[in-house]
Amino acid sequence: MKNRWNDTEEKTFxxxxxxxxxASRLLxxxxxxxxxxxxxxxxxxxxKNVFGDDIDVLWVKASGWDLAQMEPDGFAPLDLDRIRRLxxxxxxxxxxxxxxxxxxxxxxxxxxxxVEAIIHAVITDRAVLHTHPDALLAxxxxxxxxxxxxxxxxxxxxxxxxxxxxxxxxxxTAVELVRNLSADTVxxxxxxxxxxTFGDTAHEAxxxxxxxxxxxxxxxxxxxxxxxxxxxxxxxxNVDRSDLARLRLEISKAAGKPFIAHRHIDEVxxxxxxxxxxxxxxxxxxxxxxxxxxxxxxxxxxxxxxGYADRYRAYYERNxxxxxxxxxxxxxxxxxxxxxxxxxxxxxxxxxxxxxGDIYLQTIGVIEQAERLDGYTALPPExxxxxxxxxxxxxxxxxxxxxxxxxxxxxxxxxAASGIGRACARELLDRGAAVIGLDISPTVGDxxxxxxxxxxxxxxTSAEATSDALDAGVGRFGGVDMLVAAAGLFPESAPIADHDxxxxxxxxxxxxxxxxxxxxxxxxxxxxxxxxxxxAVIGSKNVTAPGPGASAYSASKTAANQIARVAxxxxxxxxxxxxxxxxxxxxxxxxxxxxxxxxxxxxxxLTIDEYKRRNLLSIEITSADVARVVAELLGDRFSRVxxxxxxxxxxxxxxx
Ligand code: ZN
Numbered sequence: 001m002k003n004r005w006n007d008t009e010e011k012t013f014x015x016x017x018x019x020x021x022x023a024s025r026l027l028x029x030x031x032x033x034x035x036x037x038x039x040x041x042x043x044x045x046x047x048k049n050v051f052g053d054d055i056d057v058l059w060v061k062a063s064g065w066d067l068a069q070m071e072p073d074g075f076a077p078l079d080l081d082r083i084r085r086l087x088x089x090x091x092x093x094x095x096x097x098x099x100x101x102x103x104x105x106x107x108x109x110x111x112x113x114x115v116e117a118i119i120h121a122v123i124t125d126r127a128v129l130h131t132h133p134d135a136l137l138a139x140x141x142x143x144x145x146x147x148x149x150x151x152x153x154x155x156x157x158x159x160x161x162x163x164x165x166x167x168x169x170x171x172x173t174a175v176e177l178v179r180n181l182s183a184d185t186v187x188x189x190x191x192x193x194x195x196x197t198f199g200d201t202a203h204e205a206x207x208x209x210x211x212x213x214x215x216x217x218x219x220x221x222x223x224x225x226x227x228x229x230x231x232x233x234x235x236x237x238n239v240d241r242s243d244l245a246r247l248r249l250e251i252s253k254a255a256g257k258p259f260i261a262h263r264h265i266d267e268v269x270x271x272x273x274x275x276x277x278x279x280x281x282x283x284x285x286x287x288x289x290x291x292x293x294x295x296x297x298x299x300x301x302x303x304x305x306x307g308y309a310d311r312y313r314a315y316y317e318r319n320x321x322x323x324x325x326x327x328x329x330x331x332x333x334x335x336x337x338x339x340x341x342x343x344x345x346x347x348x349x350x351x352x353x354x355x356x357g358d359i360y361l362q363t364i365g366v367i368e369q370a371e372r373l374d375g376y377t378a379l380p381p382e383x384x385x386x387x388x389x390x391x392x393x394x395x396x397x398x399x400x401x402x403x404x405x406x407x408x409x410x411x412x413x414x415x416a417a418s419g420i421g422r423a424c425a426r427e428l429l430d431r432g433a434a435v436i437g438l439d440i441s442p443t444v445g446d447x448x449x450x451x452x453x454x455x456x457x458x459x460x461t462s463a464e465a466t467s468d469a470l471d472a473g474v475g476r477f478g479g480v481d482m483l484v485a486a487a488g489l490f491p492e493s494a495p496i497a498d499h500d501x502x503x504x505x506x507x508x509x510x511x512x513x514x515x516x517x518x519x520x521x522x523x524x525x526x527x528x529x530x531x532x533x534x535x536a537v538i539g540s541k542n543v544t545a546p547g548p549g550a551s552a553y554s555a556s557k558t559a560a561n562q563i564a565r566v567a568x569x570x571x572x573x574x575x576x577x578x579x580x581x582x583x584x585x586x587x588x589x590x591x592x593x594x595x596x597x598x599x600x601x602x603x604x605x606l607t608i609d610e611y612k613r614r615n616l617l618s619i620e621i622t623s624a625d626v627a628r629v630v631a632e633l634l635g636d637r638f639s640r641v642x643x644x645x646x647x648x649x650x651x652x653x654x655x656x
Pocket of ligand 1: 039130193
């Protein structure tokens with residue numbers, strides 16, 4: 001591992017915490033050190049309390065801050081002596097410990113300190129750094145891992161047997177330091193967890209961190225564990241998107257709520273998923289219990305997710321006396337490995353499903369190295385259970401569970417790059433849904449900077465393009481729960497006497513043919529939606545109140561409307577609801593330029609403002625207004641409504 005310390009760069013980090021901030025960022029930028037944002041740092045300084053007394057202050061990284069993005073604000077100042085004394089206690093619950101850490105803050109407005117603060121306190125050196133290096137995890141995940149670590153480092157590290165994060169590992173570290181600290185000690189190895197290094201300065205601690213990790217990497221490179229060339233995995237198996245949606249439904253049933261499922265088809269995941277020994281290797285447990293909650297892993301046992309949930313419940317029943325928290329977590333797996341699917345990662349929202357993917361991808365690398373070294377060995381299942389049912393870990397899950405109305409669900413929105421389609425996508429994202437946005441516009445991918453949005457340029461009149469786009473969308477999020485059909489074509493006005501067959505056919509192709517085709521593609525997915533599928537169709541005032549010159553638009557929109565009504569009839573037995581909205585005079589869309597608005601207003605002898613409010617309620621109607629009604633129709637409040645037609649036009653006497 002390269003030592004990236006640069007004195008010039010370091011000088012740009014000013015203030016008393018600058019050096020530690022810089023060291024934190026350097027470590028945070030090494031992916032193989034900080035699996036999923038792990039690791040922390042601290043520095044001890046003299047300070048004064050409110051009485052003017054000199055005291056020792058431990059500035060320790062706050063929990064929730066990522067090392068790679070550290071700022072001085074991300075450190076919490078703690079009363080060092082008070083924290084150090086905690087390690088003398090025989091027993092302390094982790095909730096009580098977390099309370100003590102908060103109570104020891106010297107600034108009440110500072111963020112809450114890392115749960116590993118006790119370890120930072122019991123190390124007497126001024127600067128302390130902590131990471132979770134892949135290389136060290138691989139070496140410790142073998143039967144004689146401890147011997148190997150002793151062989152590599154000798155007296156330079158103190159080894160602490162695995163103990164759960166929080167108070168237990170803090171106390172265990174203090175005990176081992178008293179017993180084994182020598183003049184040569186520059187670090188502490190926490191078995192199956194990570195590495196601490198320390199020194200007078202953050203620079204010294206950093207150099208030692210890189211040095212020790214490099215030795216572990218060299219040890220692996222010089223052994224049988226060095227990377228073998230991974231054979232090509234060949235073609236990516238073509239999985240039917242309905243099969244993936246069915247898998248997601250099973251996961252969601254086990255979770256008791258809709259889950260996002262992300263299929264990973266990179267070479268690493270695919271090759272791992274096809275190992276002959278997959279069932280053995282992937283069921284031994286994660287590389288560190290700290291990951292257990294994110295990576296409950298199932299090698300696909302005949303794709304029997306329901307069976308997995310039952311086994312999980314039984315496992316919980318057998319072990320629940322050990323749990324420090326008593327609530328059973330949902331038995332849904334988070335990582336599913338299968339030779340055809342590859343790796344599928346799941347979670348209550350896109351962020352959680354992606355986090356499981358990130359962690360497990362790195363896990364694969366560590367497992368493979370340990371396996372080549374001496375056979376991958378995880379801690380006994382009790383330790384995993386212990387951590388999974390740890391009160392602080394459950395509190396973490398509760399934070400993840402803060403959800404929106406549609407969290408865990410997936411919507412397809414057509415015409416998502418602009419106008420009403422874009423507003424609907426925005427509204428659904430805001431309410432927690434993941435959105436697959438389809439649009440003829442090549443820029444649809446950039447519509448929202450949000451991992452829950454996947455924009456795919458797609459000509460919906462092409463069956464092949466539409467099918468490919470749905471494959472990509474379902475691969476990303478696992479299924480489809482909702483459709484908002486907003487894509488439409490508004491041909492130029494022309495009287496019937498001037499009928500243009502090309503323009504007519506084009507309107508029909510987009511507004512009717514593509515729409516019915518999309519519905520037919522989506523039905524097999526909507527029937528697999530955990531909370532039943534829903535469709536919202538963006539119609540038009542013209543369905544009931546056509547205007548002269550708009551024969552192609554009015555006729556095509558009316559045909560689509562009739563299709564929506566038939567779908568409501570046909571799909572009711574599947575629990576799928578189909579409702580339509582009929583907007584009129586929505587002027588904040590690409591259709592309406594300032595010039596066009598001025599021209600129309602002028603034609604009626606009105607100001608633009610008056611023209612926009614030309615309806616019974618005399619109010620303006622925006623895309624966002626339409627989107628809110630659409631979201632309500634898709635939501636639970638309308639769970640007993642299908643086949644409805646809701647005008648959104650401020651009231652129109654021709655429609656009423
Ligand atoms: Zn750690």
